[in-house]
Amino acid sequence: MTTALYIILAVVIVGSALGTIMSRNAVYAALYLALNFMSVALLYLFLGAPFIALVQVTVYAGSIMVLFIFVIMLLGAERLAASENLRGQRFLAIALGVVLLAILGTVFISRAELTGIVTPPTAVDFGSPRQIGTALYTQYWLPVMITSMLLLVATVGAILLTRGEGTSIRDNLKRVDEKEQADQEE
């Protein structure tokens, strides 16, 4: 039963990932990506990591998808160009990907005798919100504080790079236009 579910899920995950990179319409690609995020969240549930699944849904399928869609609409870039800017990059990417897989495969096969067995964590509720909360706020509280600093920097960066000092966006856009005109006149 679990295996059958897993196979269905795997097909959906791989299919939606392929759909993301192959769609010629950026909005469809984003929707495929949302499907991918949701099904990966289910995979996390399978692996016994409900909290990670929750994060996947709220942060990735929730807010990051919103940002993606906004940026696509912001750029007016629904239609992706049919041709590539770098000629042959698709072929090269596939070839290099295959090479990487081949190397990895060789390493894993040739070194099979070296692959020790890693014992998975035994606690029943490993990965539950309760366990994660305890770990985060006792052993790993320094990383949590660093993360909050990171969020602070990200906020400052987002505001700093989209808005000027005390000027409105409208003024900034005007400045960009003037600059472009001046550049063209040169």
Next chain:
Amino acid sequence: MLVEYIPLLIIFLLAFFVALVVQGLGAGFGPRRPTERKGQPYESGMVPYGPGTRRISVRYYLVAVLFILFDIEAIFILPWAVVYRDLGVSGLVLMIVFIFILEAAFVYAWKKGALEWE
């Protein structure tokens, strides 16, 4: 282990069937008299104008970024809320510091006018 999530599955199925029933009832019993006006895209009651795929303002970008940042903040508070009784005073102090640092981000955004639409 997955058995725990059967209620979740039931909710999903229920939502699906409710949607199906509502749509089905509408399609089955409602009269269908399509006119050109009715066939137009719904734009909150306004007469639609321009192409559907026009570019939106860059302001939405900032809104989306701030939304992500505070969403991640919420994600960190959630596991804390589950165990805060066990953590005791130290957990409370840590959360206060965490919130304080993010409050600095909030004050910064506010003072810079990032929360205003203009």
Next chain:
Amino acid sequence: MTINDLNTILPLVVLAGWSVVVLLADLWIPKDRKGWTAALSAVGLVVVLGLTLARGGTVQKAFFGTVLVDGFALYLDIIFLVGGLAGIALAYDYLKRMELERGEYYPLLLIAISGMMLMTYANDLIIVFLALELLSLPLYIMAGFARFNLQSEEAALKYFLLGSFASGLVLYGVALLFGASGHTDLPGLVNTMRAGTGNQALFLFGAALLLVGFSFKTGIVPFHMWMPDVYQGAPSPATAFMSVGAKAAGFAALMRVFVTVFPSLSDDLTPILWALAAITMVVGNVLAISQKNIKRLLAYSSIAQSGYLLMAFVPYANAEVSSDSIAAMLFYLLAYTLTTFGAWAVIIQMEQQERRGLEVADYAGLGKRHPWLGLAMTIFMLSFTGVPLTLGFWGKFYLFSTAVEGGFVGLALIGLLTSVVSAFYYLRVVVVMYMQPGDPPVKQNRWVNLTALLAAAVVVGLAFIPGSVLDLALQAVLQLQ
């Protein structure tokens, strides 16, 4: 327990806290008084420098062993903090002159230094990753500080995209190492590797991903493509700061992780490191020859310097040589920091509005019109080349001799030959300054001048006592666990 942990990393806590305070204080500092923000930040750095020195190099662990403070961290922290002071000195007048003045620059710089310091303390891969992000994010923003300037925006975007790609690789590497051993802390990883209970293939793959990720950050060929564009496009003080800070922190992370955890993988990794170091030295130096823009020239020079620094890593698994070679690398980092800040201080004084004054040809006549600046620039160029009587010479001397000691004569030879090649483009700057007529406009500022002259004096002064500096570096390394 918690208080003791905080006390161990007190300088970092003070610096990070102070950066938040300065960021908030800046919101109420009027636009024409941004000097206050710079001064507040500088005061914070001086205080933290005092705290760091007062604590000394005693080995202390904290936060359940995820953080390790030792002499190695002390040595690098001093470099970062002094570098931060230089970064503020270089930025203040420049930002004002180029109409980029925004108070956020200084707190962002403080946060970047917090990230670098955290990197030197890291004894756990989670901390390594977070420190990498904490130092990179402010640098991305600083690279894009000149908004409405397409080059600066391009620099910020390129740096951000490739930088986050590199972070992704590092994170994937960390995940694989965790998968291989069930540990993220370095001691736990070491024990698993020694006991041979982990998955060796995954270890190797994880180590390779970490190497690639940090190679991006430190600009090692073939992961250097972004550097010339970013160095050229970013505002000059930001470039100066990132060329020192990001590089030193990247090497600090490599040093900690590779030397402590992966000695048993040296059969596989040493040839790769050898090739990377050789190719980086060759490509960086050869491409620098054809550069006409001084910022691009220093970018390629910085790539070449990464190659020299990486050379110290090649014998990392050889216990007899590794402490010497890493001491040589720490020594070289000091020389590189001083020389880089000095050279950028001269460039900043030469840079005019609209990115004029950045061609090598613009330096014509600098030596005659402004003898002190010309002399300082000459010293920096000689130090980059590795001419005797400068700190750069001793740096290269120690690096090459430890490489020979470790049995890598070929690599040392490549280093020597590429140094000869590098003389060609470094000395061309000197030739243009003294031999060609011209009257370059120079925007003198006392802080920038002070940085340039102080750096020049120290580069020459320390060259007379290289032994004692190396001893300091060796002491730092011997405490590396």
